Amino acid sequence: MGRVVSRRGSLGKPRKHRDQWLSPGIDSEIGSTNVVETSMTAKPLVAIIDWIQSPQGDEASSIECAVIGDAAEVRRYLCEGDADFDDEIRGADALIVWHNAPVTADGLSHLRNCRAIIRNGVGFDSVDVAAAARLGIAVCNVPDYGTEEVADHAIALALALCRQLFPLDAEAKRLGWAIEVGPRLRRLRELTFGIVGLGRIGTAAALRAKALGFRVIFHDPYLSNGSDKAIGITRCRSLEELLDQCDVLSLHCPLNEETRHLIDERALARLKPGAFVVNTARGAVIHKEAILAALRSGHLGGAGLDVVEDEPLRTPEDAATPNLIVTCHAAFCSVESKIEMRTTSARIALAAVTGASLENVVNGVVS
Numbered sequence: 001m002g003r004v005v006s007r008r009g010s011l012g013k014p015r016k017h018r019d020q021w022l023s024p025g026i027d028s029e030i031g032s033t034n035v036v037e038t039s040m041t042a043k044p045l046v047a048i049i050d051w052i053q054s055p056q057g058d059e060a061s062s063i064e065c066a067v068i069g070d071a072a073e074v075r076r077y078l079c080e081g082d083a084d085f086d087d088e089i090r091g092a093d094a095l096i097v098w099h100n101a102p103v104t105a106d107g108l109s110h111l112r113n114c115r116a117i118i119r120n121g122v123g124f125d126s127v128d129v130a131a132a133a134r135l136g137i138a139v140c141n142v143p144d145y146g147t148e149e150v151a152d153h154a155i156a157l158a159l160a161l162c163r164q165l166f167p168l169d170a171e172a173k174r175l176g177w178a179i180e181v182g183p184r185l186r187r188l189r190e191l192t193f194g195i196v197g198l199g200r201i202g203t204a205a206a207l208r209a210k211a212l213g214f215r216v217i218f219h220d221p222y223l224s225n226g227s228d229k230a231i232g233i234t235r236c237r238s239l240e241e242l243l244d245q246c247d248v249l250s251l252h253c254p255l256n257e258e259t260r261h262l263i264d265e266r267a268l269a270r271l272k273p274g275a276f277v278v279n280t281a282r283g284a285v286i287h288k289e290a291i292l293a294a295l296r297s298g299h300l301g302g303a304g305l306d307v308v309e310d311e312p313l314r315t316p317e318d319a320a321t322p323n324l325i326v327t328c329h330a331a332f333c334s335v336e337s338k339i340e341m342r343t344t345s346a347r348i349a350l351a352a353v354t355g356a357s358l359e360n361v362v363n364g365v366v367s
Contacts, residue, residue: 043070043071043072043073044071044072044073044092044093044094044113044353045072045073045075045088045091045092045093045094045113046064046068046072046073046074046075046092046093046094046095046096046346046349046350046352046353047075047076047077047088047089047092047094047095047096048061048064048074048075048076048077048095048096048098049077049079049089049095049096049097049098049101049103050076050077050078050079050098050101051078051079051080051098051099051100051101052078052079052080052084053080053100054100055078055098056098056099056120056338057076057098057342059076061074061075061076063339063342063343063346064096064342064345064346064349066346067343067346067347067350068346068349068350068353069350071350071353071354072093072094072349072350072353075088077089079101080101081101081102081103081104081107082101082102082103082104082106082107082108082110083107085107085110090110090111090112091112091113092111092113092114093113093114093115093352093353094114094115094116094117094118094348094349094352094353095111095114095116095117095118096118096120096345096346096349097117097118097119097120097126097127098120098121099119099120099121099123099126099329100126100311100329101126102126102127103117103126103127103128103132104128104131105128105131108128108131108132108135108137109131109135111135111137114137115137115138115352115353116137116138116139116140116348116349116351116352116358117132117137117138117139117140118140118141118142118345118348118349118352119139119140119141119142119345120142120341120342120345121141121142121145121146121332121341122141122142122143122145122146122201122332123141123254123255123281123282124139124141124362125254125255125256125282127139129362129363130363132363132365133363133364133365136365137365138352138358138361138363138365138366139361139362139363139365140345140348140358140359140360140361140362141360141362142340142341142344142345142348142360143200143360144200145332145337145340145341145344146201146331146332146333146334146337146340146341147200147201147204148204148337149331149332149333149334149337150201150204150205150252150280150331150332151201151204151205151208152208153280153306153327153330153331154201154205154250154252154278154280154304154306154331155205155208155209155212157278157280157304157306157325157327158193158209158248158250158276158278158304159212160304160325161248161276161278161301161302161303161304161323161325162185162186162188162191162248162276163185163186164181164184164185166325167180167181168181184274184301186247188212188213188214189213189214189215191214191215191247191248192214192215192216192217192245192246192247192248193206193209193214193215193216193217193246193247193248193250194216194217194218194219194236194242194243194245194246194247194248194249194250195209195216195217195218195219195233195250195252196218196219196220196239196242196249196250196251196252196253196262197218197220197251197252197253197254197281198218198220198223198227198252199220199252199253201252201280202218202220202250202252202253203231205250205252206218206231206233207231209248209250210231210232210233214248215234216233216234217233217234217235217236217242217245217246218233218234218235218236218242219235219236219237219238219239219241219242220253239262239267240270243267243270243271244270246271246272246275247272247274247275247276248275248276248277248278249263249271249275249276249277249278250278250279250280251263251277251278251279251280251281251285251286252280252281253281253285254281254282255281255282255284255285259282259285260284260285261284261285261286261287261290262285262286263277263285263286263287263290263291264286264287264290265287265290265293265294268290268291268294268299268300269294269299271299271300273298273299273301274300274301275300275301276300276301276302276303276304277291277300277302277303277304277305278303278304278305279303279304279305279306279307280306280307280331281307282307283305283307283308283309283310283311284309284310286305286308286309287309288308288309288310288318291303291305292318292321292324295321295322295323295324296321296322300323301323302323302324302325303323303324303325304325304327305324305325305326305327306326306327306328306329306330306331307329307331308326311329312328313326344359344360347359348360
């Protein structure tokens with residue numbers, strides 16, 4: 001069961017599905033006891049679902065409470081996933097869900113009052129959006145809060161790989177000074193930076209890479225013509241065309257059935273020997289065993305992964321893979337981005353419990 005770690009609001013009244021109370025009364029005209037309805041509306045509940053393995057919110061839910069005010073109770077729960085949802089969560093009017101806490105079709109079917117599920121982040125692959133749509137539950141996300149941070153993080157990983165910062169640091173701390181990785185250090189303006197997915201974050205990463213001197217190419221089959229001309233980069237009409245050219249592959253696409261394991265053993269084999277791979281999108285866009293094998297064989301020069309399939313890393317052997325940088329799904333994270341993200345998700349939850357229009361709906365439910 002989900003563990004409640006904070007709550008705020010009026011707790012003196014039980015919540016009723018129809019927001020009605022039944023109480024005994026006396027009909028003075030006929031002198032008999034009957035039952036009359038008294039209109040007493042309990043406060044709606046906004047349930048914040050924080051992932052128990054890596055909680056990101058604060059116990060007081062201070063940002064959410066400041067935005068939602070007295071319009072609803074705000075309660076935070078630590079859960080592994082929807083199997084931990086207790087009766088209180090199932091009766092909530094809106095859910096704010098942190099990353100890695102899956103909400104499945106079965107979990108959705110037990111929600112009695114929910115108008116909206118707000119994913120605290122850009123990706124919404126942890127929620128069964130189709131099942132939610134069938135139930136009339138809107139799924140919303142926060143698509144723009146971490147654009148700068150994730151793009152910066154992708155470039156930081158690329159620079160760490162191209163300039164071999166971690167091996168140089170390790171050598172210096174062994175009291176060495178021979179620049180053992182000299183043959184792997186690269187000049188940026190001689191390299192091609194390939195981007196898969198030119199949305200907000202992909203575009204921000206492209207502009208940063210271009211400013212550093214990389215030749216920038218991209219592949220995005222859903223982007224309208226001319227986007228490449230607007231920012232001065234080169235379009236590849238197929239993934240294969242991009243893979244054949246790039247020295248640094250940077251992934252910025254969502255995770256769905258089309259992109260799951262998009263970068264598999266065959267895709268990795270198309271990259272130049274010694275190429276670098278950066279992933280700040282979703283872990284399962286890359287087949288984990290395939291990229292670890294490519295690193296161990298030496299085909300890849302290195303990988304900077306903020307996200308991994310079935311994260312976190314599961315074994316010491318995975319963690320010991322050579323030329324691998326892993327950063328705990330932290331690309332989104334900064335003091336500023338978390339405030340912006342939580343403020344936006346709380347604003348959407350407030351709209352859900354007050355009947356206002358919802359922002360950032362990703363599954364077409366608008367009522």
